[in-house]
Amino acid sequence: MTLRSLLLSAAATACALPAMADVNIYTTRQPELIEPVMAAFTEATGIAVNLAFVQDGLVERLKAEAGRSPADLVMTVDIANLQQIVDADVIQPVESDVLTAAIPENQRSPDNLWFALTERARIVYASKDRVADGEVTTYEDLASDQWQGRICTRSGTHNYNLALLSAVIAHHGEEAAREWAAGIRANLARKPEGNDRAQVRAIWAGECDISLGNTYYMGQMLADPEQTEWANSVRIIFPTFEDGGTHVNVSGIAMTKAAPNREEALQLMEFLVSPEAQSIYAELNSEYPVLPSAEVSELVASWGSFDADTVDLTELANHRPAALRIMEEVNFDG
Incomplete structure (x- = not known):
C-alpha cells in the first residue's frame, strides 16, 4: 500500500x-x-x-x-x-x-x-563481499578474536551504543558487559567516529567489514544519491543475544x-x-x-524479519549509568 x-x-x-x-x-x-x-x-x-x-x-x-x-x-x-x-x-x-x-x-x-x-533494531551492517552468510549470529560473538580489526562503530558513549550495552548488562550482568565492551574495543578497525552512516561508508571504503547501526539508516542512505553506493555494499544482519532476541x-x-x-x-x-x-x-x-x-x-520488509528482545526498556534505562561507566572504564573511544 x-x-x-x-x-x-x-x-x-x-x-x-x-x-x-x-x-x-x-x-x-x-x-x-x-x-x-x-x-x-x-x-x-x-x-x-x-x-x-x-x-x-x-x-x-x-x-x-x-x-x-x-x-x-x-x-x-x-x-x-x-x-x-x-x-x-x-x-x-x-x-x-x-x-x-x-x-x-x-x-x-x-x-x-x-x-x-x-x-528500530540495532543491527550489524556487513560487507557483502567480505562477510559470509551466517558469519554473524550473536552480539556476544562480536567480542571474539574473529573480528579483530574488522569492526567500525560510532562513539561508545552515544545513546544508541549505551542502550545496547545496557541490554548486555540486563542479559549477563555488569562484569560480563565490561568484558564484552573491552572485546569490541579490541576488535575496532579504527577509533570510533562519525554517525551510523559513516560506519557503512567505512565498510564500502574497505576500512572495516562490519559495523553496528540502526536499521532505519539503510532507508536514509538509499534515499540519498550520494550514499546509495554505500548502502548497496552492505546487507543487514539481525544478531540476537544468546538468551534473547535482537536489541531494539x-x-x-x-x-x-x-x-x-x-x-x-x-x-x-x-x-x-x-x-x-x-x-x-x-x-x-x-x-x-x-x-x-x-x-x-x-523496503523495511525487504531487510528480513527478526524476533525482538523482550527486555523491558525501563530496565535498559536503569542500566544506562552503569553502561556509561563501563564505556569510560574500558576507554572505548580512546
Missing part, C-alpha cells in the same frame, strides 16, 4: 470528532518526518496539530515553562531521552485502554508515562503535565497507534511499527 493510499485510508476510517482545540507538540524529530501522519489526523478529526522542533534543551524548556507550557505532547527517540523526561517530572500518566491494548508491555512505561510508537530501541510519546488540550492530545495519541497511522509513521521513517497488526513498508 502506498503512502498516499494509507493517508486516505486513515482519513476515511478514523472516527472524526469536532475540533475543540489544537494539539501542540514539542518534538526532537524533524517535522517533515511526522507531518504526513499529523495531516492524516487533522483530516480525520478536524483537530490541527502544531509541531515545535526542539533539537536541544527539551527537558530544560519544559521545566522552565512548568504549568505555563503550551505543549500537550512530547515526541522523541531513544529510551534514554524518554527516561530523562520521566526523571524531570514534566509529564503525566495517561490511562487509555486503546494504548495499552496496542503497545506491547515492554514498550511502554509501567506507570503509563510514555508509550512507544515505532521501533524506540521512538515514543508522552503527555506533558501542563497539557492545556488534554482531550485532543489523548485523541491524537490513540490515533497514532491505529493500524493506518502506525503504517504511515513507520514508512516515513523506515522504522518498524510497534502495533503487531500494522504493515511494515515494502
Whole structure:
C-alpha cells in the first residue's frame, strides 16, 4: 500500500470528532518526518496539530515553562531521552485502554508515562563481499578474536551504543558487559567516529567489514544519491543475544503535565497507534511499527524479519549509568 493510499485510508476510517482545540507538540524529530501522519489526523478529526522542533534543551524548556507550557505532547527517540523526561517530572500518566491494548508491555512505561510508537533494531551492517552468510549470529560473538580489526562503530558513549550495552548488562550482568565492551574495543578497525552512516561508508571504503547501526539508516542512505553506493555494499544482519532476541530501541510519546488540550492530545495519541497511522509513521521513517497488526513498508520488509528482545526498556534505562561507566572504564573511544 502506498503512502498516499494509507493517508486516505486513515482519513476515511478514523472516527472524526469536532475540533475543540489544537494539539501542540514539542518534538526532537524533524517535522517533515511526522507531518504526513499529523495531516492524516487533522483530516480525520478536524483537530490541527502544531509541531515545535526542539533539537536541544527539551527537558530544560519544559521545566522552565512548568504549568505555563503550551505543549500537550512530547515526541522523541531513544529510551534514554524518554527516561530523562520521566526523571524531570514534566509529564503525566495517561490511562487509555486503546494504548495499552496496542503497545506491547515492554514498550511502554509501567506507570503509563510514555508509550512507544515505532521501533528500530540495532543491527550489524556487513560487507557483502567480505562477510559470509551466517558469519554473524550473536552480539556476544562480536567480542571474539574473529573480528579483530574488522569492526567500525560510532562513539561508545552515544545513546544508541549505551542502550545496547545496557541490554548486555540486563542479559549477563555488569562484569560480563565490561568484558564484552573491552572485546569490541579490541576488535575496532579504527577509533570510533562519525554517525551510523559513516560506519557503512567505512565498510564500502574497505576500512572495516562490519559495523553496528540502526536499521532505519539503510532507508536514509538509499534515499540519498550520494550514499546509495554505500548502502548497496552492505546487507543487514539481525544478531540476537544468546538468551534473547535482537536489541531494539524506540521512538515514543508522552503527555506533558501542563497539557492545556488534554482531550485532543489523548485523541491524537490513540490515533497514532491505529493500524493506518502506525503504517504511515513507520514508512516515513523506515522504522518498524510497534502495533503487531500494522504493515511494515515494502523496503523495511525487504531487510528480513527478526524476533525482538523482550527486555523491558525501563530496565535498559536503569542500566544506562552503569553502561556509561563501563564505556569510560574500558576507554572505548580512546
